[in-house]
Amino acid sequence: MAIANKNIIFVAGLGGIGFDTSREIVKSGPKNLVILDRIENPAAIAELKALNPKVTVTFYPYDVTVSVAETTKLLKTIFDKLKTVDLLINGAGILDDYQIERTIAVNFTGTVNTTTAIMSFWDKRKGGPGGVIANICSVTGFNAIYQVPVYSASKAAVYSFTNSLARLAPITGVTAYSINPGITKTTLVHKFNSWQDVEPRVAELLLEHPTQTTLQCAQNFVKAIEANQNGAIWKLDLGTLEAIEWTKHWDSHI
Numbered sequence: 001m002a003i004a005n006k007n008i009i010f011v012a013g014l015g016g017i018g019f020d021t022s023r024e025i026v027k028s029g030p031k032n033l034v035i036l037d038r039i040e041n042p043a044a045i046a047e048l049k050a051l052n053p054k055v056t057v058t059f060y061p062y063d064v065t066v067s068v069a070e071t072t073k074l075l076k077t078i079f080d081k082l083k084t085v086d087l088l089i090n091g092a093g094i095l096d097d098y099q100i101e102r103t104i105a106v107n108f109t110g111t112v113n114t115t116t117a118i119m120s121f122w123d124k125r126k127g128g129p130g131g132v133i134a135n136i137c138s139v140t141g142f143n144a145i146y147q148v149p150v151y152s153a154s155k156a157a158v159y160s161f162t163n164s165l166a167r168l169a170p171i172t173g174v175t176a177y178s179i180n181p182g183i184t185k186t187t188l189v190h191k192f193n194s195w196q197d198v199e200p201r202v203a204e205l206l207l208e209h210p211t212q213t214t215l216q217c218a219q220n221f222v223k224a225i226e227a228n229q230n231g232a233i234w235k236l237d238l239g240t241l242e243a244i245e246w247t248k249h250w251d252s253h254i
């Protein structure tokens with residue numbers, strides 16, 4: 001998908017990975033970038049607007065843990081204004097294995113509910129135009145950081161959900177792919193709680209190994225958007241972009 005002249009909704013577009021990705025998206029000249037995020041940062045929005053005045057950047061406060069009905073109401077406001085939306089990026093995430101319920105609510109249920117809400121505007125069975133969904137999962141969805149099993153499982157869940165969305169595309173008209181960053185230097189990863197304190201130094205130990213910058217991640221994120229491959233499993237690690245081949249071990253045959 002060429003980003004130029006498209007309408008994009010970016011949930012969590014102001015976070016560490018999110019903001020650098022928003023910058024790279026704005027440089028590519030979409031018609032509209034609508035950022036939904038829990039954190040309000042007017043200076044960041046102003047910076048995006050200044051980066052490319054041809055792009056209309058708007059912000060709405062949004063918490064992914066609200067109901068589908070409330071999300072649908074917000075999306076109606078956006079669709080009434082934009083008329084069409086080409087891409088939804090779901091990027092909200094927390095990393096704290098002390099917060100079990102909230103981790104699942106934000107990282108998994110939040111993505112599922114936001115996706116469910118946009119289907120009423122996109123589903124071709126309801127006369128919708130279809131659309132594209134990019135879900136930010138994580139390499140930990142493939143191979144867990146087992147000291148944060150709740151976080152890793154939440155990422156495996158949203159990764160699995162994204163794969164199913166892609167398989168359902170012939171029915172719904174909505175395609176999907178996953179964005180799976182490796183360890184990327186943001187505030188999320190500086191320090192976080194392991195589950196049951198199994199490893200109090202988990203962040204310190206992980207950060208002893210090579211990582212990538214948010215800019216490297218963002219530049220590869222845009223390449224994945226442009227590739228626009230339904231069902232793609234994109235690994236964005238150590239400054240590289242790689243489409244992962246997933247090994248099938250079972251098939252439902254339906």
Ligand SMILES: NC(=O)c1ccc[n+]([C@@H]2O[C@H](COP(=O)([O-])OP(=O)(O)OC[C@H]3O[C@@H](n4cnc5c(N)ncnc54)[C@H](O)[C@@H]3O)[C@@H](O)[C@H]2O)c1
Nearest residue numbers: 012015016017038063064091092093138181183184186188
């Ligand atoms: N940094 C990494 O190493 C890494 C690796 C793989 C995946 N990820 C994922 O990338 C995404 C961004 O992470 P980051 O490292 O930039 O961290 P970050 O903490 O900078 O960003 C997290 C983003 O999620 C938003 N968010 C959190 N709770 C929310 C809620 N309830 N409603 C709406 N938005 C909410 C935050 O406002 C922020 O924009 C997360 O989903 C994270 O799991 C990060």
Ligand SMILES: CCCCCCO
Nearest residue numbers: 138140183189203206
């Ligand atoms: C340093 C640990 C980073 C964990 C986030 C991977 O999704």
